[in-house]
Amino acid sequence: MRPRWAVSNPLLQEYFDTEWGRPIRDEHGLFERLSLEGFQAGLSWLTILKKRPAFRAAFANFDPDAVAEFTDTDVEQLMQNVEIIRNRQKIQAVINNARATLQLRDHGGLSALIWAYQPETDPTLDADGNPPSQSDESIALERAPIGASSGVINSH
Template sequence: MTQDTRHTTTPADAAPGVVVGQDGLARPAWAAVDPLLRDYYDSEWGMPVTDERGVFERVSLEGFQAGLSWATILRKRPAFRAAFDGFDPDVIAAYTEADVERLMTDAGIVRNRRKIQAAVTNARATIRLREEMGLAGLVWSFRPATTPRPRTFAEIPTRSDESLALSKELRRRGFAFVGPTTMYALMEAIGIVDTHLLDSHRRGSSGIWPS
């Protein structure tokens, strides 16, 4: 993503990757220019998500994101929600091959058959988990004892022991497209870890971790 330096500044005392916008707020470079990404960063990314449907949607979207940019998925999210019945696991679990074919013709989403089939598989696995702690409970049970404290983008991990363990457990439970890197991105997105840069205005905003 190209940074528009006419609208942002990088102070001498700010860590590399942190950009201060016209509103005076410091954000990582990836969230500093594109309005969609900026709004997502300011209002949603890293905030706690603890309900089943919310976690299932994010597991699904992180799976679709594999190999693509998050901006692509975020722009398509309204179409994804419409195509996948609001990411209701009960509805998706009942999808048939006809639904998979329907989704493969939907230009508004990522038309990858394996990823679409994984969403159906994961919906069914989510329902099975209700007999125990549930999807959200299982995912949150892998919250680490500490969270990273990155000053630069290069210091942000892309996986962890916990994301590897979560990936293995979800796979054991029948989930697909839940690799350790994908699961670390999920943990960042729903507040299980806080990887906001220390100089970012969003650091500590989840209420889960101190700034």
């Protein structure tokens, strides 16, 4: 049974049925999800799902190797792309995260870093079927220097 938020739109239904709550362990999938979550801040997830094809086109299908090579010229082009969310800080964060993802490869990778903070138990969902917006583990991951669990020097 779908929660209330997942029945209001076919994109949300499809997302819930095929992606929501399923673990992502590969670098590409995690990089895409982190990038999209960053763009979602302050907006609805439906907005992001509607724009996901355009985001994939704009960000080289979220290939960290390609995005890490983006230049200031690329940022300016992205700022003109009406199909995506044109927020310079969010765009720059995706590029910076791509570069950090590459750095992590010699130290266990993005997946190892993120999954090092997996909670011992699944979170309790609220009445709408949503997990808490944060947990002790998510706060620890947010505060961790890049690659803290795998020995990468903090690049902040």
